[in-house]
Amino acid sequence: MTDTGTPGADAGPRVTFTGLDHHALAARTRRWGWLQYAGYRQVAETPFLATWLAVAFGNPVLYLAAMGLGLGAIVQGDVDGVSYLTFVAPGLLAATVATTGAQFGTWPIFGGFKWQKNYLAGYSTPLEPGQMALGETTAIGVRLVLQAVIFWLMAALFGAWPSASALLAIPAVTLAGLAMFTPLMAYSATVENEGLQFNFIQRLVVMPMFLFAGTFFPLSVMPAYLQWVGWISPMWHGTQLARMASYGMANPPWLTAVHVLYPLALILAGQWWAGRTFAKRLVG
Amino acid sequence: MSEAGGSVTAVSVIEARELTKTYGDFTAVDAISFDVAPGESFGLLGPNGAGKSTTMRMIGGTSLRTAGTLSVLGLDPERHGPEVRASLGVVPQADALDEELRARDNLYVYGRYFGLPRAYLKAKVPELLEFAQLTDKSDAKVTALSGGMKRRLTIARGLINEPRILLLDEPTTGLDPQARHILWDRLFRLKEQGVTLVLTTHFMDEAEQLCDRLVVVDHGRIVAEGSPRGLIQEHTTREVVEVRFGSARNAEMQAELAALVADGQRSRAGLEVLPDRILLYTDDGEAMLEEINRRALNPLTQLVRRTSLEDVFLRLTGRSLID
Amino acid sequence: MDAPSTGPTDVMAATKERLRRRPGWIANLYAGNARAVIARGFRVIRSANWGVVATGFFEPVFYLLAMGVGMGALVGSVPGPDGQPVSYAMYIAPALLATSAMNGAVYDSVNNVFFKMRYSKLYEGMLQTSLGPMDVAIGEIFMALFRGFLYAVGFLGVLTVMGLVTSWWALAMIPVAVLIALGFASVGMAVTSYMKSFQQLDLVPMVLLPMFLFSATLYPITVYPEPVQWFVMAMPLWHGVELMRQLSVGYVTAASAGHALYFVVISVIGITAVTLRLRKLFLR
Numbered sequence: 001m002t003d004t005g006t007p008g009a010d011a012g013p014r015v016t017f018t019g020l021d022h023h024a025l026a027a028r029t030r031r032w033g034w035l036q037y038a039g040y041r042q043v044a045e046t047p048f049l050a051t052w053l054a055v056a057f058g059n060p061v062l063y064l065a066a067m068g069l070g071l072g073a074i075v076q077g078d079v080d081g082v083s084y085l086t087f088v089a090p091g092l093l094a095a096t097v098a099t100t101g102a103q104f105g106t107w108p109i110f111g112g113f114k115w116q117k118n119y120l121a122g123y124s125t126p127l128e129p130g131q132m133a134l135g136e137t138t139a140i141g142v143r144l145v146l147q148a149v150i151f152w153l154m155a156a157l158f159g160a161w162p163s164a165s166a167l168l169a170i171p172a173v174t175l176a177g178l179a180m181f182t183p184l185m186a187y188s189a190t191v192e193n194e195g196l197q198f199n200f201i202q203r204l205v206v207m208p209m210f211l212f213a214g215t216f217f218p219l220s221v222m223p224a225y226l227q228w229v230g231w232i233s234p235m236w237h238g239t240q241l242a243r244m245a246s247y248g249m250a251n252p253p254w255l256t257a258v259h260v261l262y263p264l265a266l267i268l269a270g271q272w273w274a275g276r277t278f279a280k281r282l283v284g
Numbered sequence: 285m286s287e288a289g290g291s292v293t294a295v296s297v298i299e300a301r302e303l304t305k306t307y308g309d310f311t312a313v314d315a316i317s318f319d320v321a322p323g324e325s326f327g328l329l330g331p332n333g334a335g336k337s338t339t340m341r342m343i344g345g346t347s348l349r350t351a352g353t354l355s356v357l358g359l360d361p362e363r364h365g366p367e368v369r370a371s372l373g374v375v376p377q378a379d380a381l382d383e384e385l386r387a388r389d390n391l392y393v394y395g396r397y398f399g400l401p402r403a404y405l406k407a408k409v410p411e412l413l414e415f416a417q418l419t420d421k422s423d424a425k426v427t428a429l430s431g432g433m434k435r436r437l438t439i440a441r442g443l444i445n446e447p448r449i450l451l452l453d454e455p456t457t458g459l460d461p462q463a464r465h466i467l468w469d470r471l472f473r474l475k476e477q478g479v480t481l482v483l484t485t486h487f488m489d490e491a492e493q494l495c496d497r498l499v500v501v502d503h504g505r506i507v508a509e510g511s512p513r514g515l516i517q518e519h520t521t522r523e524v525v526e527v528r529f530g531s532a533r534n535a536e537m538q539a540e541l542a543a544l545v546a547d548g549q550r551s552r553a554g555l556e557v558l559p560d561r562i563l564l565y566t567d568d569g570e571a572m573l574e575e576i577n578r579r580a581l582n583p584l585t586q587l588v589r590r591t592s593l594e595d596v597f598l599r600l601t602g603r604s605l606i607d
Numbered sequence: 608m609d610a611p612s613t614g615p616t617d618v619m620a621a622t623k624e625r626l627r628r629r630p631g632w633i634a635n636l637y638a639g640n641a642r643a644v645i646a647r648g649f650r651v652i653r654s655a656n657w658g659v660v661a662t663g664f665f666e667p668v669f670y671l672l673a674m675g676v677g678m679g680a681l682v683g684s685v686p687g688p689d690g691q692p693v694s695y696a697m698y699i700a701p702a703l704l705a706t707s708a709m710n711g712a713v714y715d716s717v718n719n720v721f722f723k724m725r726y727s728k729l730y731e732g733m734l735q736t737s738l739g740p741m742d743v744a745i746g747e748i749f750m751a752l753f754r755g756f757l758y759a760v761g762f763l764g765v766l767t768v769m770g771l772v773t774s775w776w777a778l779a780m781i782p783v784a785v786l787i788a789l790g791f792a793s794v795g796m797a798v799t800s801y802m803k804s805f806q807q808l809d810l811v812p813m814v815l816l817p818m819f820l821f822s823a824t825l826y827p828i829t830v831y832p833e834p835v836q837w838f839v840m841a842m843p844l845w846h847g848v849e850l851m852r853q854l855s856v857g858y859v860t861a862a863s864a865g866h867a868l869y870f871v872v873i874s875v876i877g878i879t880a881v882t883l884r885l886r887k888l889f890l891r
Contacts, residue, residue: 051809066820073830075681196659203662211673221680366638366737367626370619374735380728384651396643397736399622446618
């Protein structure tokens with residue numbers, strides 16, 4: 001035991017009070033709380049880092065090998081004027097990042113309220129609910145960018161990018177990922193029961209978006225009555241942007257604007273809503 | 285030869301001899317021997333990690349012993365696990381209720397695990413729910429029950445097979461005082477009906493309330509055995525004086541106080557120094573307190589009380605039960 | 608009210624009599640009462656959320672619609688098990704049934720069993736009665752198969768409606784789905800008994816996903832170099848996929864029996880391992 005020179009040091013350990021400036025602490029948190037929370041969130045994810053890295057590196061290899069090469073081998077001729085690998089890589093990139101965004105927006109947020117109680121813990125510090133919601137989005141945004149970069153590099157090893165402009169696919173798909181994340185985060189903060197809804201979301205929303213949103217084939221080959229699944233899916237918008245960046249897919253300017261603005265609108269609306277649901281859940 | 289059933293009036297329903305359990309280098313239970321008579325209420329008192337729960341698990345045959353012999357209702361639970369457990373009711377510390385089922389179904393399904401017939405359970409389940417004061421919670425989900433209700437449901441569940449022995453592992457740990465008293469009342473009724481109770485606890489008040497006889501366990505060994513009253517008389521004085529001097533002075537007062545208890549007292553008297561207070565064992569607490577004040581030792585707080593099993597443990601091991 | 612009466616008759620007499628008739632070597636493992644564990648499973652299902660169960664059925668259907676229709680437009684026809692060309696939807700449908708049986712069985716025997724083993728202490732409670740570890744193992748594996756059975760029946764119905772099966776042999780796909788589920792459930796449960804943390808559960812998709820992507824589900828394994836083909840053919844799902852595909856068109860050969868035998872063998876190994884592991888875990 002270290003002797004700090006206090007009288008009666010042999011009486012055991014003591015807590016020191018150095019006179020912290022609580023007023024300054026509160027002021028700093030009022031301004032930077034969202035960033036503090038984002039930092040905490042990254043640290044909290046550390047135990048899962050190994051799994052996350054394995055998935056981030058493994059998934060692109062698996063999907064590109066199976067879909068790009070394997071499935072590509074039985075596809076008749078070119079798709080949209082390029083090889084199947086070139087066609088499918090931007091779709092897989094967008095789908096992977098968007099699905100991850102959806103996953104981060106469901107169980108972890110719900111569990112944070114119901115089981116780990118980390119929002120409750122955060123709320124007993126000067127942090128505000130909205131700051132925690134913004135901190136989540138910041139932390140997850142960083143995650144999604146990293147995942148997109150890793151995927152992009154793996155795909156480059158497969159020779160899936162015909163031009164350097166394909167790098168622009170990274171911000172495009174991050175947008176799609178966050179557009180899945182913030183609305184789901186807002187909703188997850190309202191779930192009080194066992195969270196069975198997330199099974200529905202995974203299987204009836206995310207999975208169909210992944211399958212029907214033009215990832216594996218142009219949306220135009222689907223019957224018209226199924227194409228709307230693609231239109232509402234941030235995944236499809238991200239995929240289209242990524243395809244334009246990668247192999248210069250032809251697209252009218254107004255539609256390109258929609259591909260950017262639609263996910264952006266979802267992100268902002270979701271964030272605004274999350275600020276409200278977080279506050280409602282924590283303040284009661 | 286038929287060994288089950290107990291038609292031979294065995295003296296003991298549980299007989300442990302040199303019972304030992306080691307996990308690698310760690311000895312959880314160290315050659316303990318004890319007997320439990322039919323209808324007796326028998327307690328294992330000791331701090332967390334003393335080996336009580338392991339002993340309970342060995343009785344139910346869900347933990348395999350390293351050495352020694354054990355007989356429960358004339359059978360070796362290790363070789364005849366299902367047979368032994370057919371006559372046991374087990375109330376584990378973590379309730380281990382089936383959270384996917386309603387309260388009523390918890391009892392019913394558990395009864396089916398014992399192979400009990402449906403008709404029997406149809407009548408038995410409501411009876412046990414009423415005994416556990418849970419009739420109005422019969423259709424409730426387990427997750428919606430309070431801690432005390434869950435524990436009572438667990439006890440009701442342990443009674444579904446009309447057991448001859450009820451094993452209770454820390455029955456009231458984590459409950460509020462009111463819930464504890466309700467539970468003790470229920471256990472006392474069972475005792476009156478002749479059910480053999482075997483319970484572990486680290487609460488001395490619980491042991492005093494419920495046990496006819498108990499063993500004090502520490503580091504896997506039995507350090508004392510007897511009735512609650514007998515143990516107190518044997519190992520401590522009638523009263524104890526608790527004094528506090530603040531964290532700085534506590535230690536330096538030791539020598540001065542030691543002289544006090546040595547003055548003409550019997551050997552059971554003495555003192556124990558804990559980090560926050562000093563305990564002085566004496567048959568006359570008021571006189572001791574007067575003496576302390578006469579010498580102007582100026583304790584910050586002072587208290588005279590009757591000794592309890594907590595003090596027995598403290599005198600035997602030099603440590604507090606709850607730490 | 609008074610405490611429950613302890614009458615002169617022993618209510619456990621019938622159980623004790625049954626226990627007495629067991630062979631001695633099994634006395635500590637098996638009480639011949641697995642049906643009580645199964646009855647519990649059905650009681651849970653009865654109050655379970657049927658919507659969640661139903662979504663599990665939709666997953667392969669979505670895959671079939673998206674890949675069959677969308678990819679079918681790009682791929683055209685593929686050689687079937689008997690060498691005759693079949694439509695792409697017809698090619699992947701039996702594979703999706705096999706995969707669905709695998710996923711369902713693994714989910715029940717890994718995620719659910721892990722939770723019951725480590726967190727809800729359900730098995731601990733069961734083993735404090737006159738049940739043995741083997742009763743619990745048999746009962747839980749049976750429940751995993753029941754879910755697989757339901758999905759198989761539903762999916763086969765969809766295939767029939769879509770005209771994707773052409774032989775009465777297709778009826779055999781239901782018991783085969785159960786056999787596939789048995790193999791995966793028993794091995795999955797044995798593996799689960801070694802798991803200690805939730806993070807380890809993340810490893811499961813890392814095994815299942817590649818198995819799904821590479822086991823001739825979406826394209827023939829002839830696109831791989833020969834050493835890779837041998838590796839794929841060692842994996843259980845490939846045998847399930849091949850067997851299902853043969854049954855769907857009624858092309859039954861000696862190889863079909865070989866595929867079935869593969870699952871019989873891993874089931875026997877799995878069940879033995881589970882029983883030994885449960886004994887080790889719960890009779891410490």
